[in-house]
Amino acid sequence: MRALVLKEIRSFFSSLLGYTAVAVFLLFTSLFLWLFPGGWNILDGGMANLEPFFAMAPWVLMFLIPAITMRSFAEEHRAGTLELLLTRPLTEGQVVLAKFFGAWAVSIAALAPTLSFVLVAGMLGRPAWNLDLGAVWGSYLGLIVFSGALTGIGVVASSCTMQPLVAFLSAMLTSIVAYFGFGALADFAWLGSWEHAFVQLGMESHFDAMSHGCLDSRDVFYFVAWMALSVLVSRFVLALRRGRVLREGTALLLSTAVLGVVIVLSQLVHGAVDLTAEKRHTLAEGTVALLEGLQDDLLVTCYLSGELPQEWKRLESEVESLLQRMAQASGGRLAFQFVDIYDIDDAQTIGQNEQALFERGLEFTRIAFEDNGRQAFQTIWPGAMISFRGEENPVQFFGSEIPQVDQAMIQGSINTLEFNLASGIRNSTAFESKSIAILEGHGELEDLAMIDLVSTLEEDHLVARVELDGRLNVLSEKLEGMRFRTNRYDLLIVAKPDSVFPEKDKVILDQFLMNGGRILWMVDPVLTDLDSLRQSKETFGVENQIGLYDQLFDYGVRLNRNLIIDPQCAPILLDAGPMGNQRNMQLFNWYFAPLSMPLGTGHPITNNLDPIHFDFVSSMDLVDTQEDVTSTMLLTSSERAKTYRVPVRISSGIVDLDPAYFAEGNTPSAGFAALLEGAFRSHYEQTLPSALRDDPDFAFRSSSAPTAMVVISDGDVARNRFRSDGRVLPLGYDRYARRVVYDNKEFLLNAINYLLQEDALISVRSRSIQLRSLDDARIREERSGWQFVAVGMPLLVVTLLAGAVLTSRRRLYGRVA
Numbered sequence: 001m002r003a004l005v006l007k008e009i010r011s012f013f014s015s016l017l018g019y020t021a022v023a024v025f026l027l028f029t030s031l032f033l034w035l036f037p038g039g040w041n042i043l044d045g046g047m048a049n050l051e052p053f054f055a056m057a058p059w060v061l062m063f064l065i066p067a068i069t070m071r072s073f074a075e076e077h078r079a080g081t082l083e084l085l086l087t088r089p090l091t092e093g094q095v096v097l098a099k100f101f102g103a104w105a106v107s108i109a110a111l112a113p114t115l116s117f118v119l120v121a122g123m124l125g126r127p128a129w130n131l132d133l134g135a136v137w138g139s140y141l142g143l144i145v146f147s148g149a150l151t152g153i154g155v156v157a158s159s160c161t162m163q164p165l166v167a168f169l170s171a172m173l174t175s176i177v178a179y180f181g182f183g184a185l186a187d188f189a190w191l192g193s194w195e196h197a198f199v200q201l202g203m204e205s206h207f208d209a210m211s212h213g214c215l216d217s218r219d220v221f222y223f224v225a226w227m228a229l230s231v232l233v234s235r236f237v238l239a240l241r242r243g244r245v246l247r248e249g250t251a252l253l254l255s256t257a258v259l260g261v262v263i264v265l266s267q268l269v270h271g272a273v274d275l276t277a278e279k280r281h282t283l284a285e286g287t288v289a290l291l292e293g294l295q296d297d298l299l300v301t302c303y304l305s306g307e308l309p310q311e312w313k314r315l316e317s318e319v320e321s322l323l324q325r326m327a328q329a330s331g332g333r334l335a336f337q338f339v340d341i342y343d344i345d346d347a348q349t350i351g352q353n354e355q356a357l358f359e360r361g362l363e364f365t366r367i368a369f370e371d372n373g374r375q376a377f378q379t380i381w382p383g384a385m386i387s388f389r390g391e392e393n394p395v396q397f398f399g400s401e402i403p404q405v406d407q408a409m410i411q412g413s414i415n416t417l418e419f420n421l422a423s424g425i426r427n428s429t430a431f432e433s434k435s436i437a438i439l440e441g442h443g444e445l446e447d448l449a450m451i452d453l454v455s456t457l458e459e460d461h462l463v464a465r466v467e468l469d470g471r472l473n474v475l476s477e478k479l480e481g482m483r484f485r486t487n488r489y490d491l492l493i494v495a496k497p498d499s500v501f502p503e504k505d506k507v508i509l510d511q512f513l514m515n516g517g518r519i520l521w522m523v524d525p526v527l528t529d530l531d532s533l534r535q536s537k538e539t540f541g542v543e544n545q546i547g548l549y550d551q552l553f554d555y556g557v558r559l560n561r562n563l564i565i566d567p568q569c570a571p572i573l574l575d576a577g578p579m580g581n582q583r584n585m586q587l588f589n590w591y592f593a594p595l596s597m598p599l600g601t602g603h604p605i606t607n608n609l610d611p612i613h614f615d616f617v618s619s620m621d622l623v624d625t626q627e628d629v630t631s632t633m634l635l636t637s638s639e640r641a642k643t644y645r646v647p648v649r650i651s652s653g654i655v656d657l658d659p660a661y662f663a664e665g666n667t668p669s670a671g672f673a674a675l676l677e678g679a680f681r682s683h684y685e686q687t688l689p690s691a692l693r694d695d696p697d698f699a700f701r702s703s704s705a706p707t708a709m710v711v712i713s714d715g716d717v718a719r720n721r722f723r724s725d726g727r728v729l730p731l732g733y734d735r736y737a738r739r740v741v742y743d744n745k746e747f748l749l750n751a752i753n754y755l756l757q758e759d760a761l762i763s764v765r766s767r768s769i770q771l772r773s774l775d776d777a778r779i780r781e782e783r784s785g786w787q788f789v790a791v792g793m794p795l796l797v798v799t800l801l802a803g804a805v806l807t808s809r810r811r812l813y814g815r816v817a
Contacts, residue, residue, distance in 0.1 A: 139211050214276070302320075526543060
């Protein structure tokens with residue numbers, strides 16, 4: 001059998017026709033990947049990966065492999081050598097296997113020159129060789145088993161006819177139907193709950209995950225089953241030609257039944273290997289548990305679709321890939337679709353569609369991009385609607401309003417896709433609203449001061465204002481039969497307290513946290529008298545004595561009693577001196593109002609938000625006081641910020657500072673907000689009196705259940721302003737720009753939503769996926785040269801191999817003659 005395999009390989013490469021077929025395959029692929037503009041072009045895409053190649057490869061292989069296999073049996077039968085071949089001491093099965101392995105080896109050899117694409121993409125990376133090689137090799141393995149399945153189809157087609165051309169056409173059409181047909185038929189929505197299972201019968205759904213570097217045993221068994229079934233059918237066809245119908249038909253049925261059992265077992269007992277560097281194609285355990293627990297069908301309608309710039313097509317592709325994995329993990333409960341609302345010619349209908357999406361809660365982004373050297377603008381909807389049991393819930397993939405979007409910002413959105421979608425699904429399927437308590441009694445912000453934020457929270461949550469006054473049962477209750485107390489609220493908001501917390505209240509807050517409660521702290525370490533500043537243009541900042549700093553330090557964060565000034569700041573309108581008979585009001589940099597810029601990659605709470613506005617903010621430090629707590633700094637100052645320690649003289653004259661003042665003596669990236677999550681130790685673990693510790697009604701807990709808190713060193717971050725007529729201005733509104741400029745509200749809502757997630761979903765972190773981009777400057781300067789290398793190198797390899805093999809055969813057989 002080995003000799004027959006080698007014969008098949010030699011017969012293909014012994015003629016110029018074989019090399020020509022491979023060369024056409026490589027030329028076609030290379031031109032679309034490196035030369036022709038469009039969605040396939042790797043250089044235009046700007047990312048150091050070969051995903052366009054692995055997406056295109058099935059199309060090309062469905063033409064190349066039938067060309068390789070069409071002569072396997074058809075030519076033998078037409079030339080009359082098939083009967084001679086079967087008279088050798090080989091069974092029909094061995095002959096079929098030899099033909100199959102020979103053709104499969106040729107198809108793998110045809111893929112080998114494409115390894116030069118890895119070389120080119122690696123050398124053009126920024127930095128060089130920033131490719132995810134694990135994903136590349138995993139995708140090649142997927143391509144190899146996929147080509148094996150196509151080879152099996154080709155061998156069957158060749159065994160059924162005497163005409164190679166007929167074998168080529170039938171194999172090509174069968175491959176196209178096997179790959180695209182099942183998914184295309186499922187689009188007609190006639191299968192109902194069987195749609196997922198029906199789609200899984202096709203090759204496309206199984207190859208897609210493998211083409212991204214994730215090898216699932218179910219996908220591998222699927223393609224191996226295609227190969228095995230093809231060999232069995234080809235063997236039956238050969239036996240049929242020799243008149244053994246009944247016996248071979250029975251054997252085929254039994255073998256197919258055994259194969260079916262193996263396939264079913266492979267679906268029940270399976271595993272997966274994610275070869276990507278960041279395990280980016282493996283769903284988090286919390287997401288899998290959420291999807292497996294769906295009790296009814298759920299539909300995700302994504303509106304990020306249509307003709308989009310390259311970076312947005314990349315985001316669309318990542319969304320689709322994630323939804324495919326989610327659909328598979330849900331067992332068919334989750335379905336998704338992509339809708340382009342601009343795919344019509346009626347402007348009135350488009351406008352109605354836009355208004356409908358906006359009213360349903362989706363936000364659009366107005367982007368700017370270059371189109372043939374000119375700047376163009378486009379409205380896109382980077383979000384989705386989740387429909388479950390007649391209710392809809394919007395999910396945003398991208399939040400910034402900045403029109404010039406770069407790859408880092410897109411990467412940030414990709415990093416948080418799983419968290420955003422999982423959160424949206426959890427919110428859509430939750431049957432009980434979460435409860436939020438807003439603390440008062442210690443000088444906290446009044447109702448109207450944060451009415452914009454609270455009104456939004458009340459749309460989806462139960463919100464109540466509570467005053468502790470030393471009463472233990474305000475935040476928790478002791479249920480009969482329970483060892484520890486049960487919290488009455490899921491989240492507690494502490495907003496800008498300005499008086500000392502009694503020790504009883506501090507203990508109550510500690511035990512609320514220990515029993516799994518989440519806390520959002522917005523604390524001013526420094527108090528300022530704004531009335532004095534308005535009247536005399538000068539005031540002092542002094543320490544805000546609230547008695548919480550040691551407790552927060554034990555939890556893992558130190559609030560520094562200082563003020564941060566930053567040239568990255570909001571403006572203020574001040575009188576710049578006389579100008580005739582009128583006041584000369586001008587905008588100046590108000591250094592006491594730093595802006596934090598969380599654009600680009602980051603945590604789900606802050607990813608791609610516009611600037612966050614702070615007033616008289618202090619710095620904070622993360623301290624390692626809790627072994628089982630993970631700390632993340634969410635918001636920071638710029639690199640040029642400076643620190644003023646208390647007491648601080650605050651004067652409007654600071655606007656006259658020379659910018660050179662910020663050139664030295666800086667406090668770069670001073671922390672403004674932090675997330676702490678994990679199992680906390682009680683602040684009172686060693687100091688609580690034994691009588692209270694042993695009180696069964698108090699039910700002291702020395703360590704917490706898994707929980708989280710967000711600490712912000714500015715109490716005014718949630719304060720909304722008012723117009724002169726008393727009307728409330730939206731949180732983040734800038735009175736000079738006359739619109740919402742700052743994303744304070746989005747930041748706080750993100751923080752609250754993150755804190756309110758279930759324990760399993762909190763583990764769905766923002767994946768630290770590296771931005772693997774190409775060197776744009778180098779591509780602009782050397783584009784033509786690299787295109788020549790990328791297109792020419794595979795062809796050169798084939799040409800040299802063809803010349804060497806054909807020359808050597810000519811010399812060998814010439815000498816024999």
